[in-house]
Amino acid sequence: MSDRPMRVLIVDDEAPARTRLRDLLGDIADHCPTELVGVAGNGVEALRLLEDAPADVVLADIRMPVMDGVELARHLARLSPRPDVIFTTAYDQYAVTAFELAAVDYLLKPVRAERLADALGKALRNAPPDDERLARLAPGGRQHFSVSERGRILLVPVSEVLFLKAELKYVTATTAQRDYLLDESLVQIEQEFPGRFLRIHRNCLVACEAVAGVERVGEQDGDARWEILLKGVAERLPISRRQWSAVRQALKL
Amino acid sequence: MESIKQKAERPPVMRRLPDFRNLGILLRTLLLVNFLGLLTVLVRESDPAALTTALVVMAGRLELPLLLAVLLLFMVQPWLARLGPRAGVALIGVCVGFAVMVTFPLLGEAEGDSLWRWLGWAVGATGASLFYFDYRSQRFSPALTEARLMALTSRIRPHFLFNSLNGVLGVIRSDPRRAERALEELADLFRAQMQENRDLVPIADELALCERYLDLEQLRLGERLQVRWLLDTCPRNALVPPLLLQPLLENAVYHGVEPASGPAEIVVHIERRAAEVLIRVDNPVADVERHHAGNRMALDNIRERLMLFFDLEAHLETERRNGRYRVSIRFPYRRKSA
Numbered sequence: 001m002s003d004r005p006m007r008v009l010i011v012d013d014e015a016p017a018r019t020r021l022r023d024l025l026g027d028i029a030d031h032c033p034t035e036l037v038g039v040a041g042n043g044v045e046a047l048r049l050l051e052d053a054p055a056d057v058v059l060a061d062i063r064m065p066v067m068d069g070v071e072l073a074r075h076l077a078r079l080s081p082r083p084d085v086i087f088t089t090a091y092d093q094y095a096v097t098a099f100e101l102a103a104v105d106y107l108l109k110p111v112r113a114e115r116l117a118d119a120l121g122k123a124l125r126n127a128p129p130d131d132e133r134l135a136r137l138a139p140g141g142r143q144h145f146s147v148s149e150r151g152r153i154l155l156v157p158v159s160e161v162l163f164l165k166a167e168l169k170y171v172t173a174t175t176a177q178r179d180y181l182l183d184e185s186l187v188q189i190e191q192e193f194p195g196r197f198l199r200i201h202r203n204c205l206v207a208c209e210a211v212a213g214v215e216r217v218g219e220q221d222g223d224a225r226w227e228i229l230l231k232g233v234a235e236r237l238p239i240s241r242r243q244w245s246a247v248r249q250a251l252k253l
Numbered sequence: 254m255e256s257i258k259q260k261a262e263r264p265p266v267m268r269r270l271p272d273f274r275n276l277g278i279l280l281r282t283l284l285l286v287n288f289l290g291l292l293t294v295l296v297r298e299s300d301p302a303a304l305t306t307a308l309v310v311m312a313g314r315l316e317l318p319l320l321l322a323v324l325l326l327f328m329v330q331p332w333l334a335r336l337g338p339r340a341g342v343a344l345i346g347v348c349v350g351f352a353v354m355v356t357f358p359l360l361g362e363a364e365g366d367s368l369w370r371w372l373g374w375a376v377g378a379t380g381a382s383l384f385y386f387d388y389r390s391q392r393f394s395p396a397l398t399e400a401r402l403m404a405l406t407s408r409i410r411p412h413f414l415f416n417s418l419n420g421v422l423g424v425i426r427s428d429p430r431r432a433e434r435a436l437e438e439l440a441d442l443f444r445a446q447m448q449e450n451r452d453l454v455p456i457a458d459e460l461a462l463c464e465r466y467l468d469l470e471q472l473r474l475g476e477r478l479q480v481r482w483l484l485d486t487c488p489r490n491a492l493v494p495p496l497l498l499q500p501l502l503e504n505a506v507y508h509g510v511e512p513a514s515g516p517a518e519i520v521v522h523i524e525r526r527a528a529e530v531l532i533r534v535d536n537p538v539a540d541v542e543r544h545h546a547g548n549r550m551a552l553d554n555i556r557e558r559l560m561l562f563f564d565l566e567a568h569l570e571t572e573r574r575n576g577r578y579r580v581s582i583r584f585p586y587r588r589k590s591a
Binding site: 090 | 411412414415416418419420421422423424426427472473474475511512513514
């Protein structure tokens with residue numbers, strides 16, 4: 001370990017739970033020196049705080065409003081250097097089962113001082129779990145996509161994305177305002193959000209909610225095909241022949 | 254040793270006569286006796302052509318004495334409730350006998366029936382009905398339901414227990430008095446949970462328990478937990494099954510307040526409408542279908558207990574509208590008898 005104390009961020013939606021962790025960090029300061037860089041009430045707040053005050057370890061509650069601990073951990077992976085996450089939970093049988101299955105460590109609240117020191121010690125030695133493992137922990141997918149831009153993490157609410165297109169190495173997510181470059185694969189997104197995004201082409205997923213209708217075009221020039229019309233934007237998306245029957249079924253046409 | 258011995262023995266089952274002022278019991282009595290009438294006709298009449306006529310004749314003879322008997326039982330119910338099982342059965346017998354004797358001259362005599370056959374059939378039908386009610390009350394005995402209940406509630410509890418303990422630990426250094434109060438409340442709640450005697454309690458007691466529960470939750474949720482009580486017309490002496498309201502609030506906190514980032518308001522509305530008590534609890538719902546299994550389990554549990562205490566006269570409904578989730582419960586207004 002380096003001589004600088006470990007920088008820690010506490011994320012929990014309950015004030016007494018935050019106080020408790022802060023007290024414990026004070027208690028173990030002798031043999032496990034830490035520096036508290038901040039406390040946050042949910043994942044989004046935590047990401048904001050980390051922009052100005054980077055941390056080595058984030059102590060995150062699993063169940064929080066706005067953005068839960070697991071989603072926070074997935075977005076943190078876009079930061080470099082990437083902080084490690086130690087999950088905490090009082091009791092959540094669904095989460096605990098998922099964590100056991102994925103072999104991801106967590107602390108049970110009320111947390112004991114020794115366990116906390118232990119987990120902090122391990123945090124720097126072990127590699128944090130990869131995104132695939134984290135994805136398995138959260139039922140129902142993320143609420144946000146994240147993009148790393150000039151050292152900051154930009155959050156894009158999943159509900160605002162109209163469609164996603166794969167281009168070479170990246171995926172572009174389009175909202176009514178602008179495009180974002182995501183460092184993910186279409187297949188992965190399709191699997192994470194079944195029912196929300198529909199594959200209409202080898203390189204394109206569209207948000208079912210954003211579909212205004214379909215139109216048949218190109219009858220005259222002999223290149224007849226179906227296109228998706230979107231709510232709120234003029235852009236049209238071609239439906240591949242291969243996906244047509246699946247699209248028709250999903251949109252109940 | 255003593256407690257072990259007590260467990261080995263079968264707990265004494267309280268033999269209770271049915272409550273003839275309960276809609277469910279009345280309905281079941283009518284249906285059951287008519288079913289017995291139908292059965293009698295089917296056994297006696299072998300000719301399918303004559304079956305319809307025979308059924309009409311049977312109904313003509315049966316309905317009037319049956320309704321009269323049920324009416325009499327409805328009237329004597331207050332006395333019936335105070336009698337022991339044997340005297341109670343005797344009183345029921347008297348009522349049924351009286352109904353038969355009064356209606357016999359009107360319906361039976363002209364047809365050449367014998368009064369003894371009428372009485373015999375009435376005794377049989379009464380016996381069968383009482384046997385059915387006795388079987389039913391044992392089948393749904395509180396002891397069995399209680400066991401189920403304990404198992405059900407213990408599945409939701411841990412979340413609350415560990416979060417609360419963690420909350421207490423969080424304030425113990427900065428505000429020891431607040432921590433003390435929280436532990437006292439926790440003790441009260443667990444005492445109520447572990448209580449073995451589960452008779453109806455005045456709603457005021459249940460409300461006091463709920464206040465303690467909410468104060469405890471306030472410790473960890475702070476400003477996020479907002480509760481509006483609409484109790485102006487709440488009948489404070491009305492009797493309710495214990496722990497009827499508290500689990501509803503616990504659900505509302507878990508599904509409505511914990512997932513909310515800002516203040517979330519739970520509204521509790523209790524009023525009396527004529528002979529019924531109406532309880533409504535509603536809360537905002539932030540996220541979609543998450544963990545609704547736990548919610549359904551708690552509601553099933555309450556529904557089962559309402560059924561046990563009030564039979565068909567209690568109703569539990571849920572609805573989801575405009576981003577809020579509401580549970581409504583209706584049950585008969587009963588007061589503690591002096």
